[in-house]
Amino acid sequence: MFNLTQLATSLRHTNCVLCEANTRSSVGICKDCWQTLPWQSNHCCPQCGLSTQGSICGSCLSDPPSFDRTHALFTYAYPIDALLQAFKYQHQLHLGHLFAQVSLKQFHPMGIDSIVAMPMHPARLQHRGFNQSIELAKSIAKHWQLPLATQHCQRIKNTPPQASLPLKDRVKNIKGAFRCDSYFEGKRVAVVDDVMTSGASLNELANTLKQAGAIEVSCWIIARTY
Ligand SMILES: [Zn+2]
Numbered sequence: 001m002f003n004l005t006q007l008a009t010s011l012r013h014t015n016c017v018l019c020e021a022n023t024r025s026s027v028g029i030c031k032d033c034w035q036t037l038p039w040q041s042n043h044c045c046p047q048c049g050l051s052t053q054g055s056i057c058g059s060c061l062s063d064p065p066s067f068d069r070t071h072a073l074f075t076y077a078y079p080i081d082a083l084l085q086a087f088k089y090q091h092q093l094h095l096g097h098l099f100a101q102v103s104l105k106q107f108h109p110m111g112i113d114s115i116v117a118m119p120m121h122p123a124r125l126q127h128r129g130f131n132q133s134i135e136l137a138k139s140i141a142k143h144w145q146l147p148l149a150t151q152h153c154q155r156i157k158n159t160p161p162q163a164s165l166p167l168k169d170r171v172k173n174i175k176g177a178f179r180c181d182s183y184f185e186g187k188r189v190a191v192v193d194d195v196m197t198s199g200a201s202l203n204e205l206a207n208t209l210k211q212a213g214a215i216e217v218s219c220w221i222i223a224r225t226y
């Protein structure tokens, strides 16, 4: 049902967050800018999201990750990188709204039983005051009326940020960082995260979810780096 508040919101003019042109778009990006965004192409590995001709990549064939699928909205490039940084470090919540709106258009909840966000260690959360992945996951879970299983999936090791480490150290750094409970038994889970780089964190989380009984894990990512 379309109510008056929704109508008012949909008719409200805003300025495009990228070029400041007037726009009626509900996501806050004008048509022209929308078309120039670095959208992730369909030609990528369905399991890890790396660029291929659309087939499973060599590394997923030889050493399959614990997650089964990856859906990334964008390639981590301008202006998405700048918008994500502003959302993450300057807590610009309207950008969270923007990414959530785009996610709702692109991620499909078919066959998903539960949503989790990439968890942050409580000490880090206290320092940062904000977990961008939870903000995104909340909007997505609410929209699709799917349970957000935050309390069943925790980060128990306060590891150095993955971005601060060379790729070869990331797997070791994240090992044993998560704990998931039996809530996930028999469930198909979507993990929401903002950026996927080496995939080491998502792989470790997917592995922990599967050990807790999850039967399928999909990664829902805003931007994929290469
Ligand atoms: Zn624009």
Ligand SMILES: [Zn+2]
Residues within 6 Å of the ligand: 045, 046, 047, 048, 049, 050, 056, 057, 058, 059, 060
């Ligand atoms: Zn792959």
